[in-house]
Amino acid sequence: MRRFRGYSLTVGMIAAIFACIVMLQSRLTELSRLSQAPQSMAYLPESDKIIPWFLGFQTVFGDYLWIRTTLYFGGHLLNDRQYPWLINMVDMVTRLNPHFYPAYEFAGLLIPDVCKDLDAAKILLQRGISADIEKKWKLYFYLGMLYYKYYGDYKNAAACIAVAAQMPDAPAAKLTELATTYFSRSHDEKTAREFEILMYNVSENPEVRRYLLGKMSRPEKAQ
Amino acid sequence: MRSIFEIALNTVRETVRNHVVYMVLLFAVILILLSVSFGDWSVFARIQVIEDFGLATMSLAGLLLAVFIGVGMLGKEISSKTLYHALTQPVARYQFVIGKYAGLLFVLALNYAIMTLFFMATLVYLGGHVTAPLLCAITCIWTEMAVIISAALFFSSFTSPMLAALFSIAFYIAGHLNDLISIQIASQKWSGFPFVLKALYYLLPNLEHFNVRDHVVYNMALPRGFTELAVAYGCLYVALFLIFSCVIFKNKDL
Amino acid sequence: MNIIEFSHVSKIYRKGFLAIKVPAVIDLSFSVRQGAITGFVGPNGAGKTTSLKMVLGLTRPSGGSIRLSGGDPGDPRARRDCAFLPEQPYFYQHLTVRESLAFAARLHGRAGSGLRADIEQTLDTVGLGGLGKRKIKELSKGMQQRLAMAQALLMHSSVLILDEPMSGMDPPGRGLFRALFLSLAARGATIFFSTHILDDVESLCNDVVVLSKGRLDYQGPIDTLLKKGFKGHDLVVPRLPDALKDGLRGMGCDVETARAEADRVFVPSGKDLAQCQRYLNGHGMFCESLTKRTTSLEDVLYKKQSG
Numbered sequence: 151m152r153r154f155r156g157y158s159l160t161v162g163m164i165a166a167i168f169a170c171i172v173m174l175q176s177r178l179t180e181l182s183r184l185s186q187a188p189q190s191m192a193y194l195p196e197s198d199k200i201i202p203w204f205l206g207f208q209t210v211f212g213d214y215l216w217i218r219t220t221l222y223f224g225g226h227l228l229n230d231r232q233y234p235w236l237i238n239m240v241d242m243v244t245r246l247n248p249h250f251y252p253a254y255e256f257a258g259l260l261i262p263d264v265c266k267d268l269d270a271a272k273i274l275l276q277r278g279i280s281a282d283i284e285k286k287w288k289l290y291f292y293l294g295m296l297y298y299k300y301y302g303d304y305k306n307a308a309a310c311i312a313v314a315a316q317m318p319d320a321p322a323a324k325l326t327e328l329a330t331t332y333f334s335r336s337h338d339e340k341t342a343r344e345f346e347i348l349m350y351n352v353s354e355n356p357e358v359r360r361y362l363l364g365k366m367s368r369p370e371k372a373q
Numbered sequence: 374m375r376s377i378f379e380i381a382l383n384t385v386r387e388t389v390r391n392h393v394v395y396m397v398l399l400f401a402v403i404l405i406l407l408s409v410s411f412g413d414w415s416v417f418a419r420i421q422v423i424e425d426f427g428l429a430t431m432s433l434a435g436l437l438l439a440v441f442i443g444v445g446m447l448g449k450e451i452s453s454k455t456l457y458h459a460l461t462q463p464v465a466r467y468q469f470v471i472g473k474y475a476g477l478l479f480v481l482a483l484n485y486a487i488m489t490l491f492f493m494a495t496l497v498y499l500g501g502h503v504t505a506p507l508l509c510a511i512t513c514i515w516t517e518m519a520v521i522i523s524a525a526l527f528f529s530s531f532t533s534p535m536l537a538a539l540f541s542i543a544f545y546i547a548g549h550l551n552d553l554i555s556i557q558i559a560s561q562k563w564s565g566f567p568f569v570l571k572a573l574y575y576l577l578p579n580l581e582h583f584n585v586r587d588h589v590v591y592n593m594a595l596p597r598g599f600t601e602l603a604v605a606y607g608c609l610y611v612a613l614f615l616i617f618s619c620v621i622f623k624n625k626d627l
Numbered sequence: 628m629n630i631i632e633f634s635h636v637s638k639i640y641r642k643g644f645l646a647i648k649v650p651a652v653i654d655l656s657f658s659v660r661q662g663a664i665t666g667f668v669g670p671n672g673a674g675k676t677t678s679l680k681m682v683l684g685l686t687r688p689s690g691g692s693i694r695l696s697g698g699d700p701g702d703p704r705a706r707r708d709c710a711f712l713p714e715q716p717y718f719y720q721h722l723t724v725r726e727s728l729a730f731a732a733r734l735h736g737r738a739g740s741g742l743r744a745d746i747e748q749t750l751d752t753v754g755l756g757g758l759g760k761r762k763i764k765e766l767s768k769g770m771q772q773r774l775a776m777a778q779a780l781l782m783h784s785s786v787l788i789l790d791e792p793m794s795g796m797d798p799p800g801r802g803l804f805r806a807l808f809l810s811l812a813a814r815g816a817t818i819f820f821s822t823h824i825l826d827d828v829e830s831l832c833n834d835v836v837v838l839s840k841g842r843l844d845y846q847g848p849i850d851t852l853l854k855k856g857f858k859g860h861d862l863v864v865p866r867l868p869d870a871l872k873d874g875l876r877g878m879g880c881d882v883e884t885a886r887a888e889a890d891r892v893f894v895p896s897g898k899d900l901a902q903c904q905r906y907l908n909g910h911g912m913f914c915e916s917l918t919k920r921t922t923s924l925e926d927v928l929y930k931k932q933s934g
Contacts, residue, residue: 160616160620163616164613164616164617167609167612167613167616168575168613170609171575171578171606171609171610171613172575174602174605174606174609175574175575175579175582175606177602178579178582178599178602178603178606179579179582181596181598181599181602182581182582182596202549202550202552202553202581203550205545205546205549205550206432206549206580206581206584206586207429207432209425209586209587209590210425210426210429213421213422213425213426216422217422247587249587249591249593250421250591282593283591284591284592375733375736376734379730379733379734380734383719383722383730386721386722386726387719387721390721391721453717454713454715454717455717455718455719455720456717457685457711457713457717458717458718458719458727458730458731459734460683460684460685461683461685461706461709461710461711462703462706462731462734462735463703463704463706463707463734463735463736464703464734465703624687626640626685626686626687627680627685627686
């Protein structure tokens with residue numbers, strides 16, 4: 151009888167622990183999903199298949215790979231100036247470490263020039279924008295410059311810079327000016343005016359408001 | 374309780390007099406120092422790399438301790454018969470198991486305290502900051518290692534130390550790949566056995582829940598109460614493995 | 628009162644991939660009296676060590692029941708007054724002598740300021756005085772066995788269970804152990820030990836339990852077992868004429884030459900010694916010496932086991 155009671159108590163405890171584990175597991179999984187960045191397009195197979203194999207050390211591998219990337223770039227810069235693997239390396243770094251800002255900045259500033267691959271730079275910048283990182287306004291800015299300088303797409307350039315201007319820590323005055331300039335060049339006066347009004351209402355920066363007031367005072371150009 | 378305390382104390386004494394602990398600690402300290410170099414090589418992200426490497430080092434050091442020392446806790450005692458020394462006294466077998474675990478957990482906590490102090494001193498010296506999320510990450514790492522050691526103890530209660538080491542490493546890998554199971558469930562490729570996969574998903578601890586390193590390193594906010602839930606989750610698995618170990622060990626012929 | 632009771636105990640091991648049954652102990656029933664020194668003997672593989680492990684709860688029997696101090700051996704409370712000395716001392720090698728004794732004492736519930744003094748005194752008793760700081764791994768096997776005995780003395784255990792306690796010990800060590808056994812028994816302790824040294828069993832034990840191939844061969848007082856080894860009497864007499872030799876042989880005695888001037892007459896147990904003596908005296912022959920002829924315990928045991 152005593153032995154039966156002992157076994158029952160043990161089985162009961164195990165069952166209770168399992169029930170608590172199931173509840174906690176579900177809650178923790180839910181909380182983890184809330185703080186994850188959404189995936190974007192990639193050159194490599196889906197990261198949700200690769201990343202688990204790093205056993206939680208994917209950001210460490212990402213850091214190591216970033217070191218290798220900078221050494222690779224520096225080495226080839228001094229030699230043949232050919233970078234066949236650079237895009238892949240930067241892509242992998244951002245896959246492993248979606249919050250690693252320097253890699254996105256590198257992609258925005260250097261890859262269009264040295265690798266001549268605009269689409270790759272665009273995808274990488276978009277990935278950075280979709281991740282939860284600091285200084286996001288810069289990535290919007292770089293994307294805008296990419297559209298302006300390489301694609302000649304003033305409209306999209308203006309849109310990106312307009313978003314950048316509204317982000318915290320961004321130099322709103324300069325970006326607002328740049329955005330309105332690009333809107334003008336894109337001949338999309340309507341969007342330009344809407345942007346000016348939005349920035350005037352939203353901005354707390356007196357310089358921005360002064361500039362926008364001056365702009366809005368001038369008559370609209372005919373479409 | 375007294376018996377558990379005495380056995381834990383003996384385990385601490387034995388572990389502290391074991392050179393493996395010092396080797397692992399030295400290895401961890403060297404890696405943390407090396408991370409400073411890695412940080413210097415890294416463009417624009419020095420402190421982040423150092424934090425990441427430091428936390429990864431602590432995690433790896435805990436795994437090494439769990440495998441090298443944890444798996445021998447019971448297996449070595451059974452093969453060398455030193456446990457006769459305790460079990461022929463008025464000590465219950467479950468007290469012996471819990472005492473061994475408590476002793477090793479204390480040594481692990483001591484090691485982590487030393488590593489944490491060293492890591493934080495390095496970080497502050499190089500211009501970083503010691504933040505509450507960093508301490509949360511260290512707490513989660515320590516909890517994960519407590520789970521690994523309890524699993525190692527469980528395996529060592531019925532297999533040889535070599536097999537127990539292999540099982541512990543496999544358990545660690547499987548725990549980190551647990552998310553793959555949820556992906557398979559979601560993709561419905563295994564439409565014939567979703568309940569099998571779901572059972573497996575809940576049976577195996579998801580060790581990724583203890584991985585909050587990227588939240589800390591990149592200043593992402595942890596969901597409220599996450600650390601406490603993760604620690605509670607780890608404690609439940611520790612309790613489960615200890616119960617299984619006690620049940621198996623109770624009926625074992627020595 | 629019986630301190631240890633075995634009742635129809637069996638132990639079957641399963642070996643190998645196919646889990647083949649290997650019986651170690653078969654239907655074993657015996658008991659150990661309180662306050663007695665009981666020897667536990669048998670050839671290698673008889674099941675002695677298995678039985679001792681079952682008494683201490685280290686191994687569970689496959690069948691039957693065992694009682695230790697009235698309780699189940701698996702219950703720690705039953706081992707409260709018990710001390711065990713294994714054949715090979717299994718101490719934690721990382722501990723010093725003093726630490727090992729203190730560890731065992733604290734597990735037994737002993738603590739306090741008097742413990743250190745007790746440890747030193749006990750070490751002196753077993754001849755390990757001054758070695759308190761020595762690491763266990765630096766001690767020889769004999770010294771470790773003395774340490775094991777010291778542990779038993781320190782706990783003031785009333786039940787000592789020992790597995791070949793004197794194997795590998797030097798003669799002074801064996802002498803010390805014998806003296807300790809006798810003094811503990813005088814204080815009412817129960818001592819149950821297995822051994823291959825039958826001289827120790829003959830000289831120390833009140834009772835003996837004999838095992839053979841996992842089964843009980845004999846259990847009871849040692850005297851009873853030794854009496855079974857009594858063969859008869861030897862009489863040494865002056866050289867006998869052939870007629871007297873024939874007469875003695877007719878009475879069932881055996882006559883052989885002892886030395887040049889003397890013969891030995893063997894009167895088997897069961898024959899009338901007095902009648903033989905009267906016969907010899909009647910023919911003017913008188914005994915030079917009269918001795919008992921007995922077999923040793925070793926002969927008794929091995930004769931029993933070889934059938």
